Amino acid sequence: MFTSYEEARKWLHSRLTFGVKPGLERMKIMMEKLGHPERTVRYIHVAGTNGKGSTIAFLKEILQEAGFKVGTFTSPYIETFNERVSMNGNPITDEEFIQLANKLKPIVEEVEKTDFGAPTEFEVITAMAFYYFGRINIPDIVLLETGLGGMYDSTNIISPLLSIITNIGHDHEEILGTTLKEIAAQKAGIIKNGVPVVSAVEQPEALQVIEEVSKQKKAKHYLLGREFSMKNDGCLSIQTPFKTYNELSISMKGPHQEKNAALAIMAADYLKVYYSFIIEEDDIQSGVKKAFWKGRFEELSTSPTIIIDGAHNPEGVKVLRETVQSYYPEKNIVVLFSVLQDKKVKEMIQELSSFAAKIIFTSFSFPRALRAKELFDKAEFQNKQYEENWQQALTKAISTLHDDELLLITGSLYFISDVRKYILESIIK
Incomplete structure (x- = not known):
């Protein structure tokens, strides 16, 4: 028992x-x-x-x-x-x-x-x-x-x-x-x-x-x-x-x-x-x-602008692109991205690359999570970075975010779950 x-x-x-x-x-x-x-x-x-x-x-x-x-x-x-x-x-x-x-x-x-x-x-x-x-x-x-x-x-x-x-x-x-x-x-x-x-x-x-x-x-x-x-x-x-x-x-x-x-x-x-x-x-x-659904184009902060979205497949990332461009056309998009290895990763990165000003690849503690360096190597995108520790990647991304930029955190819903809790408890008080 x-x-x-x-x-x-x-x-x-x-x-x-x-x-x-x-x-x-x-x-x-x-x-x-x-x-x-x-x-x-x-x-x-x-x-x-x-x-x-x-x-x-x-x-x-x-x-x-x-x-x-x-x-x-x-x-x-x-x-x-x-x-x-x-x-x-x-x-x-x-x-x-x-x-x-x-x-x-x-x-x-x-x-x-x-x-x-x-x-x-x-x-x-x-x-x-x-x-x-x-x-x-x-x-x-x-x-x-x-x-x-x-x-x-x-x-x-x-x-x-x-x-x-x-x-x-x-x-x-x-x-x-x-x-x-x-x-x-x-x-x-x-x-x-x-x-x-x-x-x-x-x-x-x-x-x-x-x-x-x-x-x-x-x-x-x-x-x-x-x-x-x-x-x-x-x-x-x-x-x-x-x-x-x-x-x-x-x-x-x-x-x-x-x-x-x-x-x-x-x-x-x-x-x-x-x-x-x-x-x-x-x-x-x-x-x-x-109606509200946590982790789906959820704005966690307005100053700076931080949005999380669990877009975990190519179709989801395409919809995410359309939504962010519709609601924040004036913003340059900084993406923090982590995903599982069984996803169509290259297609997702290509879609992100079509609207992101910068992509930061990271990883998190999950059996099937891809390492940040693996994601970085798959990306044919100029303005890219990687940091294996997602807390460090997140903290740095927020601290260097400009007024005309938006931080978009996306990928695996398991990743989004970890990040959302951390931001609400440790960053936004």
Whole structure:
């Protein structure tokens, strides 16, 4: 029995040694041994390459404004590990985490003895979330984010009210495939028989896969730009098949966040029309305005200007470029960058090079983090530097920042998590 939070978390993190194991067999065994807690709750299942967390943030706020009790399961974390499993935006307590770990440990040990092998860290935390929402603190609905892909993701053992696929891009290619068609097939794995899917997928080859799977599963596909739409001619409006919402105001910056808001509003309207969720227009207006997602184009300081953004793949960096150029056209951009080795690093650096005045490469303590010198050597960019110690790199970057410059810290979300905490606790007081 675990008696302390640190002991329980250490046990969970020890599961990282088992890596990533696509497949649902271990999850199904754990759910059976737990008495199928995943069957007692209603879900919206969210997959996609980028934008999952922001879409969930928009939808969570809308539903909370309407008075619903909303559970969320997201990853990775930014401030505390417990925030991955939250109720109405509040992470589970350390005591609840200990309770969940004690419940799962003997079951995990039983599954290890089967032919399917040892459950991974993500499988265990997913099982903990299902048990928490299904037995300990039951919400009106859970917004469930996939960890990797969709088809063989640990979360894909549920029957949701609705599925959302935010977009398709290149990420985790060693597992999901190297083409957009292959990656889309994995994301489309969350589409269930007769369960509608809402998406903002744009690329023709990826969209074709989503359409084919939806048709095969007899799942109505609501596509942004077809069944529902958005426009911003100085004022954001979003039109669903059921209603038009005008003069919307959102706090999260960037055209991509307007798309994520549109996905959330389409989902909320679907719940209202087909599942009798009482959601008023005021709930939607105030919900999308209140929505906030840590580490996504988050301005931590205005003097000097410091922004963090977890752009961890080429598509994310492209959107980041468009956003920073739109909101800070007068600033010279100094980039502090660190990323994991399984990413499309050269493509990310090329995109950063297209708008940065200077790039500082660094590293952080994580098993798959690339060394700063490796990143430096990959960059065909003149004004570049490297410093292995990210705290030293950050301190120097801030101390030498000019008034016409903006410090943009980006890359791995694990890196962003470390930096965000350090800046808020040690630099901005």
